[in-house]
Amino acid sequence: MTDTKTPYLEQQEYTINMGPQHPSTHGVLRFVVSLKGETVDKVEPHLGYIHRGIEKMSEKMTYPQIVHLTDRLDYLSAHINNHALCMTIEKALGVEVPERVQYIRTIMDELNRIASHQLWWCAFGMDMGALTCYFYGLRDREKILDIFEESCGSRLLHSYYCPGGLMKDIHPNFKQRVKDFLTYFRKKLPEYDTLLTGNIIMQERTKKIGLMTKEDAVSFGFTGPAGRGSGFSCDVRKHHPYAAYDKVKFTEPLYTEGDTFSRYKVRMDEMWESMNIIEQLIDNIPDGDYQAKMKAVIKLPEGEYMQRVEAARGEFSVFIVSTGDKSPYRIKFRSPNYCNLGAVHHLSKGFKIADLIAIGGSLDLVIPDMDR
Amino acid sequence: MSFSIYDFTAFNQAIDQWLRSVMSPGWALITELTIIGLVFLLFYALVGLVLVYAERKVCAFMQCRVGPNRVGPYGIFQTIADFIKLLMKELVTIRKADKFLFTLAPFIVIIASFMAIATIPFGKGLHAIDFNIGIFYLLAVSSLGVIGILLAGWSSNNKYSLIGAMRSGAQIVSYELSVGLSLLTPCIFIGTLQFSGIVEAQANGWLIFTGHIPVVIAFVIYMIAATAETNRGPFDLAEAESELTAGFHTEYSGIKFAFFFLAEYMNMFIVASIAATVFWGGWMPFHISGMDGFNHVMDFIPPFFWFLGKTIVIIFLMMWFKWTFPRLRIDQILTLEWKYLLPINLVNILITAFIVLMGWHFVK
């Protein structure tokens, strides 16, 4: 059995505070790291610096209002979070969402996934010290953000989905822009590989670092690209398909090494897969309404509802306990980052402090998602 | 030799004689030292400003950006603006820091780089001092800088700084070996440690062209080791901004930080100029033996520009490294040194010695 204990720090240890303000914790996460020389002995995450109590706030809000709060969890996969909440509400109400909405949602989700992975790639490169990656990744991400801005109106926190459909229809340019982006990015993605993946320094830095076996990954609930790097087949899109994912063909990249490099490779492969998915859907968006008929005031029937989706960082799920009111009695967001963070000590024990940064980068931590 | 029009020896001697004629020899020496010091100080500041600007522009172009472009045309006054900002900033001292050492550290770093610049020949007769043990002196002096870094890390009373300083210590002490041994290869070929001698010996062709494969290998090793010695990416572990925030100079601000900053760029300039001098012939113009017409044309370009041009190319190479590669880990850095560079270097020196023994080399 894995040592799940996050140990108390003892007095004599050489500890450093990594965070709350540190260049590579990507937000206000604080690791208290106990070192033996350069080797990491214990890692203890301290959370709560930006906890906003979204779950508590949601208990006073109507369902359509909660949607915009889910954006602010994992802000890099805002569409996907919206999707999860909207699907939960739709499922509870038994609303049939138009086919067009399903397709658009799937495409948007995948675009969001690519954008998120691009940002991960550049931030990972930056964590490793290759600053140039950062600009290449952001440059390409900009194209996706333009697509989002044209259709949804904003670039990061879209609030584009609403229970029953979409806020507004896609822009007429949408299809063309997505196709342009795909041709553009298919050319640029191999460049990422030449610059960073193939680089001997990068490979030496990441291979056999931050090891996680499949059993441990399952036990930790280590989902998403991180889990798939350990051979844990955890793709919700594959196992519990939603939206239009049952209509497309895609493979789930799986690596069995369970090290930082395999987590890296999974994400790189996922970008290709996402492009494949979009390509299969973009020409077949059916005509129709962009919104199913909904009541003006949404009240969920009494009961418990759950919807799982595959966000860019792992499994995101929304759990709603309703008492038949217009706001939920209890809403819980199962955020992938929070569960992945639980494994940081397990992953980085015994490795160097520089490896801790690489491991953190390979988990792609987004702090607001943990500090819900 | 046809480049005598650019020979500064006579010019220097004229100044020397004039000074001695107007004052006692002792005062003349002091005056000369002061003048040289002032000239180098000016040069130092200028090179620092230019290199910072150049680095920003180079990395910007590599990253699909335009870089600084607001202060002055093409942003050329950006570094001056930054320097003024640094001058005006508050000097933060930490309560539990060792105040004396904390203040001393940046000076040691900058003095080390300042001393190293003295031996570099910018042109014929254009150097502060021409030791007959030039390279030896340079190696000795340039490794003083690590003391400053260690002091800075220790006295800051900051754990990040301490880790950074210790990394830097381990790294510089190791790479000092490679720098020294890789500079030995050309010295064996040429047979002198004096910089003027090294440059003169390359009159008929730069060492990198005439020195067989060993010199090329030595040059590559020198480039790697020199990048590591100056604490630049991909070997910038001492700073490692994603791991240690800013490493040994985390707690420094204002002009003290500017000293570290300037010293980093000066060190880069120094190691690049050594590479240019030892491997690429210093201020020696590009000559192809047998083509006199071509050689004469080359001679008309002043040696100072030859020297600067070569240095700039090597500095650009170092910038290119920094903005392309991810950072190494501390154990990998030491592995690279002790498992790869050092054995190759030793074998390389043996081969060089063998070549010289057999008399197969071109350099006289």
Added chain:
Amino acid sequence: MGLFNYLSGIYKGVTSLLKGMSVTGYYFTHPGEIVTQQYPENRKTLKMFDNFKGEVTMPHNANNEHKCTGCGICEMNCPNGSIEVISKSIVNEEGKKKRLIDKHIYHLDMCTFCELCIKTCPSNALAWGQTFEHAVFDRSLLTKVLNKPDSKLMEGVE
């Protein structure tokens, strides 16, 4: 064999590094690839997308008329209280009491751009504005009154 591995490792490492350098070298020598936008200079040519969510506005027509009936649905739907509708009751010519909007106050500093007010407005009185340069020195300047002074309700809007 060990020596061969050692040397091939060096060769592979060096080639991978050179490949990486070729990418950055390519961009260094191709200034056409620069993507930076010169922001304040390009204000004239900078056009936001049609759907861009800059701020909530209340479109008025040429006669200074808007469509807001003052029903307060936007205020009710706003998740963070960015909208306050202050309505007044007046008696029209026929002697009927009618609710009319006095002030439609919009706190831009609190707005999260969730679009619920615009989507739920029964008379489509609100729309997105395209301005995005909201930086001001005083926070109170971000509190805006959306209906223009002396504006009236458009004919035929109930």
Added chain:
Amino acid sequence: MMNNEALKSKIQALASDTEFVETGQYLTASVPYRKIHAICKGLKEGADTAFDYLFNLTGIDYLEKNQMAVIYHLESTEFHHIVVLKAIIPTRENPEIESLCDLYAGANFHEREVYDFFGINFKNHPDMRRMFLDEISDNIGHPFRKDYVDEVNIIER
């Protein structure tokens, strides 16, 4: 993949006084809270159930019924069947339930979060500390409880 009936009988065998709700999406079992560890152990180790993946753990505060509940979502990575276990603790004063940390490593952080926000104490948890609010001074209570009052930060509209 086991169907709901088979799962029901499995859980029934582990704890006889289990009630089932099947109206929702997943099979929900209201299990006696004292037996939660035994049930999860049985479900995890059973060869045909193999619930090895705890993907969600939630606390709920039922103020009117004077109950707290912990809800476990379990999935089998082998068979991909899902079961929801609902352990209702019939008190709001120092509620206590067994920890699942030794079965699921991921439960560690989930349980700390539930402890932090709901004040449900998990027995045998290796590190029962507050997760998010540990930097704040003590006695701030458990903010996700329905009767939590914070006059400064919670503004009722």
